[in-house]
Amino acid sequence: xxxxxxxxxxxxxxxxxxxxxxxxxxxxxxxxxxxxxxxxxxxxxxxxxxxxxxxxxxxxxxxxxxxxxxxxxxxxxxxxxxxxxxxxxxxxxxxxxxxxxxxxxxxxxxxxxxxxxxxxxxxxxxxxxxxxxxxxxxxxxxxxxxxxxxxxxxxxxxxxxxxxxxxxxxxxxxxxxxxxxxxxxxxxxxxxxxxxxxxxxxxxxxxxxxxxxxxxxxxxxxxxxx
Numbered sequence: 001x002x003x004x005x006x007x008x009x010x011x012x013x014x015x016x017x018x019x020x021x022x023x024x025x026x027x028x029x030x031x032x033x034x035x036x037x038x039x040x041x042x043x044x045x046x047x048x049x050x051x052x053x054x055x056x057x058x059x060x061x062x063x064x065x066x067x068x069x070x071x072x073x074x075x076x077x078x079x080x081x082x083x084x085x086x087x088x089x090x091x092x093x094x095x096x097x098x099x100x101x102x103x104x105x106x107x108x109x110x111x112x113x114x115x116x117x118x119x120x121x122x123x124x125x126x127x128x129x130x131x132x133x134x135x136x137x138x139x140x141x142x143x144x145x146x147x148x149x150x151x152x153x154x155x156x157x158x159x160x161x162x163x164x165x166x167x168x169x170x171x172x173x174x175x176x177x178x179x180x181x182x183x184x185x186x187x188x189x190x191x192x193x194x195x196x197x198x199x200x201x202x203x204x205x206x207x208x209x210x211x212x213x214x215x216x217x218x219x220x221x222x223x224x225x226x
Contacts, residue, residue, distance in 0.1 A: 023064055027112040030120045031060030038101045041131035060109040067113025149192040150219040157214040170205040
């Protein structure tokens with residue numbers, strides 16, 4: 001390759017071709033591990049799970065490339081910040097843990113790209129163990145499931161008397177998050193954060209609430225899903 005075409009990659013310096021290949025290979029490896037940790041710590045079945053896992057791998061490699069390009073050149077760093085600031089993402093991240101894993105991939109990519117191999121070698125297993133441990137701690141309490149409950153009842157009805165019995169049968173804990181009117185003031189809509197006794201409680205709670213006179217509609221979904 002001519003020196004004028006890729007002067008930074010021509011020699012065997014810190015940005016040589018061999019170093020570039022090694023760092024890109026390591027960023028692919030560590031990015032894949034980050035994606036595996038993401039899957040293990042989330043345990044969700046969502047349509048965008050596979051897409052986000054692929055994004056984490058690619059993001060790790062791209063950030064490693066950015067770190068290689070910047071090197072110790074401050075002018076390049078500011079130029080790339082300005083160039084990358086025009087990038088906009090329109091996908092809404094509905095789980096804050098997803099954002100944490102995006103940052104995780106960025107940090108790993110920067111570390112590999114700058115040659116700080118000890119950071120991902122120690123940090124990836126450590127963060128992985130913590131993430132998986134927190135996931136099991138959150139979701140391993142006898143099958144309990146966190147969810148969001150939205151109930152619409154006719155105006156003038158006593159919400160507590162309508163909901164108390166079904167919720168007591170299916171819900172371990174509930175917290176009222178919002179109260180408002182809908183249908184031009186003809187109905188009352190209440191939103192609860194709930195912890196259900198089991199996964200089956202999702203459909204069971206909806207079925208029982210729909211049989212209560214005065215309740216117009218019910219929606220229950222797992223927390224962290226859109």
